Amino acid sequence: MPTPRNLAASNAGAPGCSIRPTSNAPFNGGMMPITRKDRHGKPVIYGRVKLPSGKHREHRCTTWREAVAWEESVKVTQPDTVTGTVSLAALFTAYLDHVQARGMADKTYGEKRQAFRELLADVKPSLPVQRVTYALIEAHLDGIARRISGAQANRRRKNILAAYSWGVRAFKLPEPCPWRVERYREDKRPKYVPTPEDFWKVHDAAKSPDERAMLFTALHTAARKEELFRMQRNDLDFANRRLRLWTRKRKGGGLEEDWIPMTQALHDCLLRHRLQMGFREHVFVSSRGTPWVSATHLMYSLCDKAGVRRFGFHAIRHLSASMLDGAGVPLSVIQAILRHRSALTTSRYLTSLRGVQASLDGVFDRTKSESPSEPCLAATHLVTHN
Incomplete structure (x- = not known):
């Protein structure tokens, strides 16, 4: 099960969300992977990125391809503090860190993470939040409503809007929220109470x-x-x-x-x-x-x-x-x-x-x-x- 920091990486192979450098990427601190010898003299590959703070971050990998993929996943989960832009994956990752630090119940946390992973499968994780349109969110939620139910689409909608609302405070995202899709019809079923x-x-x-x-x-x-x-x-x-x-x-x-x-x-x-x-x-x-x-x-x-x-x-x-x-x-x-x-x-x-x-x-x-x-x-x- 992916941790918040590898949320984007876990979607790297999903349709429509391949993570690769673009001219619109909010953070471009990637460096070429490097090879070092371990204590036994065997070569080991490390992915390496430079964070906006100037510090370097490394991660040991088994292959060169894995190292490149790791670098790209870190890029899209790092907000650009200079330009004020933030990618969709960075917003969701930071929001998950925020609610986890405040002791959110595991079940609720899992629901939020699932909602974000599903959206990142339909929308490119590196896309800046300001470029994620109403139409993209609506198309994604329409698909949830058709495949599962209107109630589940409303749950995803609630979690996505909560992340944006937090981003308004954390990253100064523009208001009003452009993702406020109308709620979907729900077929209410009476709760079963045993005799x-x-x-x-x-x-x-x-x-x-x-x-x-x-x-x-x-x-x-x-x-x-x-x-x-x-x-x-x-x-x-x-x-x-x-x-x-x-x-x-x-x-x-x-x-x-x-x-x-x-x-x-x-x-x-x-x-x-x-x-x-x-x-x-x-x-x-x-x-x-x-x-x-x-x-x-x-x-x-x-x-x-x-x-x-x-x-x-x-x-x-x-x-x-x-x-x-x-x-x-x-x-x-x-x-x-x-x-x-x-x-x-x-x-x-x-x-x-x-x-x-x-x-x-x-x-x-x-x-x-x-x-x-x-x-x-x-x-x-x-x-x-x-």
Whole structure:
């Protein structure tokens, strides 16, 4: 997977984006590759460029052709500080460095990089940003809309416009943005929320107590999957019957903590689960004993095994909200549990938490959503099935 600095190089072989020197290239610090002998006396080829700052940069290569290609990739990712021009690849590379330094989530960062790589496959990376026209951007996004969907074209559009907006501040690009293509039509599909019965079928299909405990916690906290994956031993406060979730879903992207009250059933479940955790750091780990990164395959396989329509952790979050709403829990309490914060809802969150503990107890009882042949909501049900 290419790093930000080899974004342009990764597209060197793509149709319509061959990287070669042009009279319009914003930076022309390329020098001829050189050959040096290593400590064993064998010749080694190095690509070499001179940066706008006057410093030299070298990169060891296996062939002369590779060295030339590397030099060209560096040229198009270096803005010309003298003329104020910047190539398309340089804009995207600098913007990716900017958002990465500020701790952007890996998924969002990956979406942005994919959007830029796709555009660089249709538009020459060395082309100065001022020469990238509305028509070029529209043609590219039209192709995305035809091949995939209008929703995906709108996602690419959003990321491309975000890079330009940042370039206005960083490189003094001209305003208004000439790339503001009209949004594409999206076919909105209603979010699928599983029934409580389907959730319990998937819960029972889990092969390990660890997986069942994680699903149980997801239902009782409405936690996002990343928050479950981050949860560690010191995030469980059994004395005060609460747990801590760490989220990046706030302005700025930094980790912030939220303390969530435990229902009595969840308290008993996690207390028993702690005996199985041993001294490991994370509360929930995969079958290999490593922290979870993605559980999409797990959820889909459990759904297939249980014979229900596929759903993921975010659907469980919606299920938790719907069960709270169906139980008559006040809207302000639901907002506090879901942690949908804003300037308007923060005060509601702080005042409503006083009554959350009593309001939550009994809401997620399995006996209220189905009539099993035997009671199995107790924590013993979670830790005794193998």
